[in-house]
Each structure stands twice: as C-alpha cells, then as structure tokens.
Amino acid sequence: MISRAWLIPILPLAASLVILFFGREREDSPLPFVGIAAIGASLWIALRILFDVALGTLALPYENDWSWFSFAADLKGHPFILDMRAGVLVDGAAAAMLAVVCLVSLLVQVYSLGYMRGDAKFKRYFAYMSFFTASMLGLVVSNNLLVTFGCWELVGVSSYLLIGFWFEREAPAYAAKKAFITTKLGDLGFFLALLLTFLYAGSFNIVRVKDVVEMGYMPPFVVTLIGLGLLSGAAGKSAQAPLFIWLPDAMEGPTPVSALIHAATMVAAGIYLVARCYFVFAASPLAMETVAWAGLVTAFLAATMALVPYDIKRVLAFSTVSQLGFMMCALGVGGYTAGLFHLTTHAFFKALLFLCAGSVIHAVHTNDMRSMGGLSKRMPLTFLTMVVGAAAISGIPPLAGFYSKDLILEKVFEHSPAMFGVLALTACLTAFYTFRMLFLTFWGDGRNNERVSRAEESQAVMTIPLLILAALSLVSGWALEHAWAASPGAAGPGAFASLVGPGVAAAEHGATGAARHVNPTVLAASVTAGACCFIALAYSLYCGPDLGAAERLKARFLPVFKLLENRWGFDAFFLALVDIADRVADLAKWVDTEVIDKVFVDGWGVLTRIAAEISHLFDALFVDQAVDGCGYLSRDWVGAGLRGLIARGQVQEYLLYLAVGVSLFAIMK
Amino acid sequence: MTLSHYVALGSILFIIGVFGALTRRSVIGILMSVELMFNAANINLAAFNRYLHPTGVTGQAFALFIMTVAAAEVVVGLALVLAIYRRRDKIYMEDINLMRG
Amino acid sequence: MIEVAVFCSMAAVALVSAVLVVTLRNTVHCALFLGLSLAGVAGVFGTLAADFLFVSQILIYVGGIAVLMIFAVMLMGRTSDLTLRQVNQEWLAGLLVCAITAAGLLRQAKGFLGKAADAPARALAAQAATKPLGRLMLGDFAVPFELISLVLMAALLGAIFFTRKEDEPKSTENGKPGRGGGT
Numbered sequence: 001m002i003s004r005a006w007l008i009p010i011l012p013l014a015a016s017l018v019i020l021f022f023g024r025e026r027e028d029s030p031l032p033f034v035g036i037a038a039i040g041a042s043l044w045i046a047l048r049i050l051f052d053v054a055l056g057t058l059a060l061p062y063e064n065d066w067s068w069f070s071f072a073a074d075l076k077g078h079p080f081i082l083d084m085r086a087g088v089l090v091d092g093a094a095a096a097m098l099a100v101v102c103l104v105s106l107l108v109q110v111y112s113l114g115y116m117r118g119d120a121k122f123k124r125y126f127a128y129m130s131f132f133t134a135s136m137l138g139l140v141v142s143n144n145l146l147v148t149f150g151c152w153e154l155v156g157v158s159s160y161l162l163i164g165f166w167f168e169r170e171a172p173a174y175a176a177k178k179a180f181i182t183t184k185l186g187d188l189g190f191f192l193a194l195l196l197t198f199l200y201a202g203s204f205n206i207v208r209v210k211d212v213v214e215m216g217y218m219p220p221f222v223v224t225l226i227g228l229g230l231l232s233g234a235a236g237k238s239a240q241a242p243l244f245i246w247l248p249d250a251m252e253g254p255t256p257v258s259a260l261i262h263a264a265t266m267v268a269a270g271i272y273l274v275a276r277c278y279f280v281f282a283a284s285p286l287a288m289e290t291v292a293w294a295g296l297v298t299a300f301l302a303a304t305m306a307l308v309p310y311d312i313k314r315v316l317a318f319s320t321v322s323q324l325g326f327m328m329c330a331l332g333v334g335g336y337t338a339g340l341f342h343l344t345t346h347a348f349f350k351a352l353l354f355l356c357a358g359s360v361i362h363a364v365h366t367n368d369m370r371s372m373g374g375l376s377k378r379m380p381l382t383f384l385t386m387v388v389g390a391a392a393i394s395g396i397p398p399l400a401g402f403y404s405k406d407l408i409l410e411k412v413f414e415h416s417p418a419m420f421g422v423l424a425l426t427a428c429l430t431a432f433y434t435f436r437m438l439f440l441t442f443w444g445d446g447r448n449n450e451r452v453s454r455a456e457e458s459q460a461v462m463t464i465p466l467l468i469l470a471a472l473s474l475v476s477g478w479a480l481e482h483a484w485a486a487s488p489g490a491a492g493p494g495a496f497a498s499l500v501g502p503g504v505a506a507a508e509h510g511a512t513g514a515a516r517h518v519n520p521t522v523l524a525a526s527v528t529a530g531a532c533c534f535i536a537l538a539y540s541l542y543c544g545p546d547l548g549a550a551e552r553l554k555a556r557f558l559p560v561f562k563l564l565e566n567r568w569g570f571d572a573f574f575l576a577l578v579d580i581a582d583r584v585a586d587l588a589k590w591v592d593t594e595v596i597d598k599v600f601v602d603g604w605g606v607l608t609r610i611a612a613e614i615s616h617l618f619d620a621l622f623v624d625q626a627v628d629g630c631g632y633l634s635r636d637w638v639g640a641g642l643r644g645l646i647a648r649g650q651v652q653e654y655l656l657y658l659a660v661g662v663s664l665f666a667i668m669k
Numbered sequence: 670m671t672l673s674h675y676v677a678l679g680s681i682l683f684i685i686g687v688f689g690a691l692t693r694r695s696v697i698g699i700l701m702s703v704e705l706m707f708n709a710a711n712i713n714l715a716a717f718n719r720y721l722h723p724t725g726v727t728g729q730a731f732a733l734f735i736m737t738v739a740a741a742e743v744v745v746g747l748a749l750v751l752a753i754y755r756r757r758d759k760i761y762m763e764d765i766n767l768m769r770g
Numbered sequence: 771m772i773e774v775a776v777f778c779s780m781a782a783v784a785l786v787s788a789v790l791v792v793t794l795r796n797t798v799h800c801a802l803f804l805g806l807s808l809a810g811v812a813g814v815f816g817t818l819a820a821d822f823l824f825v826s827q828i829l830i831y832v833g834g835i836a837v838l839m840i841f842a843v844m845l846m847g848r849t850s851d852l853t854l855r856q857v858n859q860e861w862l863a864g865l866l867v868c869a870i871t872a873a874g875l876l877r878q879a880k881g882f883l884g885k886a887a888d889a890p891a892r893a894l895a896a897q898a899a900t901k902p903l904g905r906l907m908l909g910d911f912a913v914p915f916e917l918i919s920l921v922l923m924a925a926l927l928g929a930i931f932f933t934r935k936e937d938e939p940k941s942t943e944n945g946k947p948g949r950g951g952g953t
Binding site (some may be wrong): 683737762 | 785801808818819842851854857860861871876882911914922929
C-alpha cells in the first residue's frame with residue numbers, strides 16, 4: 001500500500017478538477033460525493049500505511065521519486081546535467097499527518113453537505129475543498145522542497161479562495177486579501193531559505209539536504225539563515241507572532257472552512273514544515289531558540305487576546321493561534337514528538353470545536369455569543385460534543401489535550417522553568433477562555449430568547465462528524481500514547497514517539513542539553529489544577545444569565561481590555577507600516593512627477609528639441625541643397641543631354657549602338 | 670568551292686539580316702530579318718562541319734538545334750507581336766518606346 | 771563544275787531574296803521573298819551534302835515559319851501600310867555600320883583562302899547524314915534533345931498564354947486569334 005502513497009494527493013486533485021469542470025451548479029448536485037469518495041480513498045491508503053507500520057510489516061521512512069526535469073548546469077567550469085527529481089517521502093510524521101488531514105477533511109466535507117446546503121456555489125465549494133486537500137497532502141508527502149513550496153503556495157491560493165468564498169460581501173474579500181498578502185510576507189523568507197538551500201546543498205531533496213546539513217558541509221550561519229527563513233514561512237502560514245493578524249479575519253469564510261483550514265490542516269503546515277526540516281534547526285541552536293521564543297510569545301499573546309471577544313469564531317481563532325504557539329514552542333525546545341503529538345490531537349479537538357461552533361451558528365444565525373445562551377437544551381448533541389472538545393483543549397485528563405499538552409510542558413520545563421511558567425499560565429488561560437465561550441453559549445438561559453427558542457439541533461449529516469471527532473478527542477491522546485506500546489518497533493514508552501521518533505531522536509537529545517528531571521505527574525497535576533481553577537473562575541463570571549460581573553470587571557480594567565481588543569496593537573502596527581509605505585510612495589511619486597519628470601525628462605526634451613532645430617536648419621540649408629544640386633545637375637544637365645541624344649526608347653537605335661560595337665570587333669585584326 | 674565561299678555567303682546573309690533588323694519599322698519585318706541571321710549561322714555551321722570535320726555530323730546537329738530554337742522564337746515572337754497589336758493597335762517600333770528615359 | 775553552278779545560283783537566290791526582304795515596302799512580298807531566300811539556303815545545304823538539314827529547312831522554315839509570317843502579316847497588315855515608309859530614319863547609319871561590318875567579316879573570310887582546311891573535301895564521298903544524326907540525337911545529345919523539347923513546350927504554352935483572350939467576350943469579332951504554335 002505504501003507504493004500507492006503518491007495517489008494520496010492525486011486523487012483529491014483529480015476530484016477537484018472533475019467537480020470544477022463537469023456538471024452544472026445545482027443545489028442537489030451529486031458531484032460533492034466525488035470529492036468525498038476521493039478523500040475517502042486517500043484516507044483508506046493513509047490508514048493502511050499506518051496499519052502496516054503498526055504491524056511492523058513496513059519500515060519508514062519510505063522514499064520513491066521520479067525524474068521531473070533536467071537541465072544543464074555549470075559548477076566552477078564543470079558542466080553537468082542536473083536531474084531534478086520529485087516524489088514522495090513518507091516518514092512517521094508524514095504518515096500521521098496524512099491520516100489526520102484525510103480524516104479531518106473527510107469529516108469536514110461530510111459536515112459541509114449539511115452546512116452548505118442551499119448555497120449558490122455549492123459545487124464550487126467542494127471543488128475548492130478538494131483542491132485545498134490535494135495541495136495540503138502534496139505538501140505533506142513531497143520529498144522535494146521545491147514541490148513542497150509549490151504546494152505551499154497552492155495551499156495559500158486555495159485558502160484565499162475559501163476565505164473569500166462569499167466574496168460578494170466586503171469583509172470576506174478583504175480578509176482573503178489580508179490572509180494572502182500576510183502569508184506571502186512569510187513565504188518570502190521560505191523562498192530565500194530555498195535559494196540558500198539549493199546554493200549550498202545543490203539539491204532540493206529533503207534527504208540529501210539533511211545529509212549535507214548533518215555532515216556539516218554547510219556553514220553554520222547559512223544553516224541559521226535557512227532556519228530563520230523556514231521559520232518566517234512557517235510563521236506566516238501557521239499564524240505565529242507577528243504574522244498572526246490574518247487568522248482572526250479569516251473567520252469570515254464558511255465555518256467548515258475555518259475548521260479544516262484554520263484549525264486542522266493549513267495552519268499546521270508551518271508546524272509540519274519546521275518538523276520536516278527539523279535537521280536544520282537541530283544544527284542551529286540560534287534558529288531553535290528563535291522558534292521556541294516565537295512559539296511562546298505567540299501562545300501567550302493569542303491566549304490573552306482570546307479572553308475578550310464575543311464572536312465565537314474569533315475566540316476559536318485566537319485559541320488556534322495560541323495552540324500553534326504551543327506546538328512551535330515545543331519544537332523549539334526540542335520536543336519534536338511533543339509538537340507533532342499536539343498537532344495531531346489539536347487537529348481533532350479544534351476541528352470539533354469549530355464544527356460545533358458552525359452547528360451553533362447554523363442554528364442561531366449569529367456569531368455573537370451575547371445573543372446565545374441556554375442552548376444546551378435546544379442542541380444536546382452539539383452541547384455534549386462541544387464540552388468534550390473544550391475539556392480536551394483545556395487539558396482535562398484523560399482527554400486528548402491532556403496528554404499532548406502535558407508532554408509539551410514537560411519538555412519546556414526541562415528546557416527553561418521561566419518559559420514553563422509562561423506556558424503554564426497560558427494553558428490555564430486556555431481553559432478560561434474556552435469555558436467562557438462554552439458558558440456563554442450553552443448556559444445562562446434567556447439572554448436572547450427569540451433567537452435561542454428558534455434554534456434546533458442540526459441534521460444528522462452534521463452531527464455524525466461531530467460525534468466521530470468527539471470520540472477521537474476522547475481517546476486519541478490515550479491511544480496514541482499507549483496503543484503502540486506493545487507493537488513491534490516501539491522503542492519507548494510513548495507510542496507516538498515510536499512512530500515519529502526514530503529519525504529525530506538524536507536531535508531531541510542534542511537540543512535538550514542538560515535536562516532537568518522532574519516528576520511528570522507533579523507537573524501534570526499542578527497544571528490541571530490551575531486549569532480547573534480558571535474554569536471555576538469562568539463559571540463564576542459568565543455562567544449567569546446576565547453578564548454584570550464580567551462587565552464590572554471589564555470596567556475596572558478597561559485599558560487592559562482595550563489593549564486586548566486591539567490585539568496588542570499588532571493590526572495597528574501593520575496598518576502603520578502600510579501607512580508609512582503609502583507616505584513613502586507619495587513622496588516618491590512627488591519626486592518622480594515634480595523633479596524627475598519636470599527637470600530631467602521634460603528638460604532633456606527641450607534640449608533635444610533645440611538641438612534638433614539646429615540640426616534641421618543645417619540639414620535644410622546645406623545637406624539638402626547639396627543633394628538637390630547634385631540631382632539637378634545630373635537630371636537636368638547631363639541626363640537631359642544624354643536622353644535627348646541616345647535614350648529615346650527606340651529599340652532599333654540601341655541595336656544600332658550594339659552593331660557599331662560589333663563592327664569594331666569585325667574590323668579589328 | 671572552298672570554305673571561304675560559304676563563310677562569305679553566311680557573312681553577307683547575316684549582314685543583310687542585321688541591316689533589316691536595324692532599319693525595318695514593322696515588328697514582323699524585324700522578325701523576318703532575325704530569321705535571315707539564323708540561316709546565315711546555320712550555313713556557317715554546316716560548312717564548317719563539311720570542311721573541317723567531314724566524318725562527323727555534330728555541326729549539323731547544332732544547326733538542327735538552332736532551327737528548333739528559331740521555331741520556338743518565332744512562335745513566341747509572333748505571339749508577343751499579336752498581343753501588343755491587340756492591346757495597343759501598333760506594330761511599328763518607334764511607337765513602342767516604353768524604355769524612353 | 772555543276773556544283774559551282776548550283777552553289778552560285780542558290781547563293782544568288784538567297785542573297786537577292788534576302789535583300790528584297792529587307793527593302794521591299796509591301797510586307798506580303800517581303801514574307802514571300804523570305805520563303806524564297808530560305809529555300810535558297812536549303813539549296814546551299816544541299817551543296818554541303820547535308821541532306822537532313824536540307825529537308826528540315828524546307829519543312830520547318832519554308833513550310834512552317836515563312837507561312838506563319840504570311841499569316842501574321844495578313845492578321846496585322848493594313849492597306850495603309852503600303853503607302854508608308856517601311857524603313858526608319860536611321861537607315862543610312864545602319865547601312866554604314868553594316869557595310870563596315872561586312873567588310874570586316876569578308877576580310878576574315880578571305881583569311882581561309884589557301885589554308886589546308888580550305889581544300890575541297892572531295893576525298894570523302896558524301897554520305898547520308900540522317901542515320902548518324904539520329905544516333906547522335908538519341909545518344910550523346912540525348913539530354914539537350916530532351917531539353918529542347920521542353921523549350922518547345924514552353925514556347926507553345928507561352929504563345930497560348932500571350933495570345934489568350936483576357937476579358938473581352940466578343941472574341942468572334944476578331945476572327946480566329948493568332949494560334950501561332952502550328953509548327
């Protein structure tokens with residue numbers, strides 16, 4: 001089955017083309033099932049790969065590639081043919097990622113059948129969805145960094161299309177542009193990293209680049225530069241500080257899109273890229289440290305920003321940013337396994353939370369949590385699943401988030417207690433804002449009876465994915481931690497580590513350095529207790545039908561709230577940057593029109609015209625007259641004389657001249 | 670009879686042809702004069718063949734070729750004359766002076 | 771002796787007719803004398819033992835080209851032509867040039883007198899030239915022979931092309947157009 005790994009991205013791509021180009025846009029178009037079938041087949045292949053690994057019949061990593069194109073190159077005077085190859089590289093992380101992406105995509109597409117029913121662009125939505133999934137899967141499996149970059153950009157494009165899916169309205173169109181341009185800013189760094197990689201390694205093949213880096217053929221500062229470039233790309237795509245500003249706005253897209261793209265897959269691409277190129281960071285302590293700090297800052301800032309908004313999707317968006325910060329931080333402190341573990345579990349429970357939010361929005365037709373409340377009776381299934389999701393993200397044992405977040409915190413503590421402190425506070429804040437959202441939405445009866453009383457439980461096609469995801473959120477942490485422990489090939493206590501670990505074990509140990517050993521149980525218990533305290537705080541503040549306590553708190557700390565609502569000024573900062581650029585452009589335009597155009601261009605034109613006039617005078621007076629004179633002489637003097645004499649158009653006269661000539665020959669002796 | 674007689678005869682016939690070509694006003698007259706010149710050349714060829722290379726017939730073969738070319742020439746020439754006559758209604762050479770400078 | 775008589779008479783016929791061809795005013799007469807002159811040349815060929823040339827001359831020139839000329843004259847001739855001068859203004863200059871050239875040429879011809887090549891080729895009996903000519907044409911000269919047939923074909927096509935009626939539908943008024951390729 002592993003030999004069919006290349007089919008995984010190809011199937012959704014074919015499906016997207018089929019959906020896009022065949023059939024007619026109808027409300028009950030059957031074409032979405034093509035996309036669902038394709039992603040189902042991909043999921044089947046991905047699960048079979050995982051299964052084979054678990055049985056021990058398959059050894060990862062698996063690599064297979066084909067010749068893509070070749071060109072003649074020249075290296076220090078030695079010409080040679082460079083064969084560019086592209087193909088698949090499936091290691092443990094990729095196998096896990098493939099399964100996660102396929103699964104979440106499948107569930108989200110099934111969910112979308114209900115959520116998007118009746119939309120005017122029903123068919124196109126599924127085409128974009130399949131296209132996005134194909135790009136993402138291609139990014140995951142590619143063994144060629146250039147192809148990865150191409151898929152990376154395709155992910156950006158399809159994200160642009162999906163965020164701006166309702167482009168008739170102004171906000172989604174603006175959000176799509178913002179997302180695209182902001183991520184491009186980060187991609188610039190990625191591209192520079194690619195150039196440097198090819199310059200120093202002479203190849204885009206990940207395995208070969210890895211060899212080059214690990215053998216130490218690359219100067220250290222170049223490795224650091226490449227690492228920072230990759231981090232820049234990852235920061236754009238995974239919404240790390242300071243480039244996270246696009247993600248809250250991207251919530252303007254349809255909610256299933258938010259679930260798929262901005263929770264489970266696309267934003268995970270940056271994390272995955274860092275993990276895929278982990279050898280670069282392992283070779284550069286500076287880049288590693290930068291990753292850790294970027295993740296930490298992002299996690300904390302985003303968690304604080306998630307405390308204040310009343311838009312349910314905004315809360316989830318900031319929460320996503322915060323969790324991505326967790327992963328990044330984990331990678332940065334050497335917790336490769338922890339980061340990927342959290343990436344996997346987070347994909348499940350964040351997709352679950354988004355889909356639950358979508359279900360709620362579908363029912364009450366608003367995003368504002370102040371208009372909700374008391375929905376637990378109207379929508380029991382949604383309520384229950386969302387409680388599972390919230391508990392999972394808050395790290396309540398034994399749900400998925402507990403295991404992965406615990407692992408991250410452990411790694412961070414080993415690295416630096418200070419960072420651990422910040423991150424633990426962030427984890428508690430996570431619990432607070434998640435349950436704030438939950439309480440605002442489902443408790444506190446009767447804030448807006450009109451909307452709530454009309455709300456109904458969503459249809460089965462939407463709730464079944466919710467149930468599946470809830471089940472995964474419940475058990476995936478425990479399963480991934482333990483299920484493989486007994487299987488062949490498991491090398492340590494963490495089963496997930498045994499899947500993704502072998503390739504990077506050395507890097508992990510190297511980066512961890514002097515490990516501080518601490519009892520994991522103590523850490524886990526303390527953080528969980530903190531989270532429970534914050535949940536209780538949230539309960540006291542937001543559970544009641546009126547929000548008086550919360551409002552009073554807000555009034556007391558108004559400047560802080562304002563700061564958080566303004567997102568720590570990041571948006572203003574970037575807008576100011578744009579404003580400065582505008583001013584510079586205005587100045588440049590003024591210089592261009594008033595100085596360069598008027599003085600140089602126009603002045604030069606005047607000079608040229610004067611010179612041309614002089615030249616024209618000379619031309620007309622001397623040159624032309626000389627030419628005319630010659631013509632006059634030859635035509636009216638010499639020519640006229642000769643014409644009158646011999647050239648009268650009489651053929652026989654010409655013949656006579658000829659005969660005269662011949663006669664000269666005849667009389668010569 | 671000697672070769673000189675034949676050469677002299679050819680020369681005189683040729684000169685008569687040249688004279689005609691130089692002085693006749695009508696195009697047909699010129700064509701006739703050209704035919705006379707062809708014949709003078711043929712006489713020369715046949716005579717040289719007979720006197721200088723009596724065992725071969727190459728000269729006569731050349732004369733035959735010339736006859737053929739002459740026939741082709743007169744055919745095309747007369748066709749041209751006819752076309753000019755039909756289009757411009759003129760067959761006198763001084764009227765056909767497109768080459769006047 | 772009879773050979774001399776034949777040569778002299780034939781040469782006289784050819785030369786006198788040729789002079790008449792270039793001097794007569796009536797073009798029809800010119801064409802008729804052209805035929806006579808060509809027949810004289812045919813006689814000269816006879817004295818040179820060129821029997822095939824003799825017959826060809828009669829067939830092609832006298833029978834073909836001269837008759838063609840007469841046709842052309844009849845097609846284009848007008849009665850007014852008879853009153854017009856048929857010789858142009860430069861005839862005197864032409865005559866002068868021709869006389870000089872003739873003098874030069876005759877002086878060259880006289881150079882052959884007394885040379886070995888000038889001896890009468892009586893030693894070799896005249897033999898029929900038709901058979902060797904045929905061998906030559908289909909042997910050594912096969913390529914020129916074929917080329918000349920191409921030339922003839924081109925001439926025929928060219929003649930048809932030039933004399934073709936272009937756009938006037940009243941072609942019957944002019945009678946038969948000059949289909950001159952009848953050799």
